[in-house]
Amino acid sequence: MLKDILDKAAIDGSISQEEALFLLDKVQTIEALMELAKTASRIRDDALGNVFKFDGFIGPITACKIDPPCKYCGRSAGIRTDFSEEKTLTIDEIELASRLMKDAGIKRVELGGGTLLDGSGQKVIEAVKAVNKVASLNIWINVGPSLSSDDLAQLKGLGAKEVCSSLETINPDVFAKMKPGDSLEARMKLAREINSIGLGLASVMMVGLGSSNEDYVKHLFWLKEFENLSHFCITGLNPLHGSQIQGQNMANSFEVAKVGAVARLVLRTKDISFGGMMNDPRLLPLWIMAGGNRAIHLGAHLHRAKAWGQPHPGALVERFGEVEFVNMLPLTTRFVREMGMEVDII
Numbered sequence: 266m267l268k269d270i271l272d273k274a275a276i277d278g279s280i281s282q283e284e285a286l287f288l289l290d291k292v293q294t295i296e297a298l299m300e301l302a303k304t305a306s307r308i309r310d311d312a313l314g315n316v317f318k319f320d321g322f323i324g325p326i327t328a329c330k331i332d333p334p335c336k337y338c339g340r341s342a343g344i345r346t347d348f349s350e351e352k353t354l355t356i357d358e359i360e361l362a363s364r365l366m367k368d369a370g371i372k373r374v375e376l377g378g379g380t381l382l383d384g385s386g387q388k389v390i391e392a393v394k395a396v397n398k399v400a401s402l403n404i405w406i407n408v409g410p411s412l413s414s415d416d417l418a419q420l421k422g423l424g425a426k427e428v429c430s431s432l433e434t435i436n437p438d439v440f441a442k443m444k445p446g447d448s449l450e451a452r453m454k455l456a457r458e459i460n461s462i463g464l465g466l467a468s469v470m471m472v473g474l475g476s477s478n479e480d481y482v483k484h485l486f487w488l489k490e491f492e493n494l495s496h497f498c499i500t501g502l503n504p505l506h507g508s509q510i511q512g513q514n515m516a517n518s519f520e521v522a523k524v525g526a527v528a529r530l531v532l533r534t535k536d537i538s539f540g541g542m543m544n545d546p547r548l549l550p551l552w553i554m555a556g557g558n559r560a561i562h563l564g565a566h567l568h569r570a571k572a573w574g575q576p577h578p579g580a581l582v583e584r585f586g587e588v589e590f591v592n593m594l595p596l597t598t599r600f601v602r603e604m605g606m607e608v609d610i611i
């Protein structure tokens with residue numbers, strides 16, 4: 266049965282919800298994961314070529330006022346003070362970041378920030394203009410449900426390529442438990458608006474949050490309906506020390522890889538990345554095996570100094586006033602090339 270589903274997915278490109286659920290339920294051994302990963306990698310290579318993309322990250326560009334903070338967030342553990350109004354990046358710092366990204370060979374950047382439910386459109390638009398002023402980069406935006414349809418139209422007019430609406434889970438009870446200050450409906454509405462305005466839709470799902478395999482399947486097939494879906498990121502729960510969920514089980518990278526590989530079978534031509542507790546270059550080979558083709562946080566990032574903890578060995582770190590530029594490309598592009606893939610940087 267497993268082999269039949271994988272063969273059918275590889276050859277005629279179809280996989281039903283029942284088959285996706287079967288894979289999530291039954292892939293429980295290394296051997297079965299290897300079969301699934303082989304099919305996912307083949308579909309990636311056939312659909313997108315043997316090329317891995319690395320994004321740059323610039324942020325936070327907006328504060329987060331979700332109250333209480335999401336339980337898995339560094340704000341909840343008291344370690345992400347850079348999401349306060351005073352600590353968000355200035356326009357000068359965003360311009361500096363854009364120059365550094367361009368010089369490092371980065372082609373696309375995420376402008377990321379927290380959620381302001383009463384809107385952050387103007388701030389985001391200014392940030393996009395700052396990037397455009399100094400570099401020709403593909404820009405995508407991830408600031409939660411803080412953008413109106415008018416903001417989206419303006420961002421599209423400025424050349425932004427993608428906007429993210431990350432649900433993390435499609436299960437309303439799990440969402441309410443883990444993101445009690447946030448709104449699932451607002452995030453679903455934003456996703457619909459991004460899609461209908463013709464921007465690329467990016468989205469995120471977190472494994473280990475409490476969602477079931479049925480929830481993962483429902484979430485994947487909900488996303489599949491959006492014709493402008495361009496990028497899907499699968500993350501894993503990392504219950505931080507000092508947060509309310511300290512002591513809860515961390516997601517198993519095996520499980521995250523399995524969900525990612527099934528996502529590749531369902532979404533096929535879309536960019537698939539991994540994140541959260543998977544943001545570790547040591548796990549990059551597992552992403553590649555699972556059909557991933559893009560990394561958000563393993564390229565280069567600019568943020569408040571010390572906000573992201575210790576850089577990985579092999580990363581280049583430069584300090585500019587109150588911000589830090591961390592270039593992981595020397596380390597991560599080597600890993601990708603050593604696995605036989607090309608790298609999509611300048």
Ligand code: SF4
Binds near residue numbers: 330340378379380
């Ligand atoms: S919306 Fe994002 S930044 Fe804000 S609390 Fe939730 S996870 Fe943290």
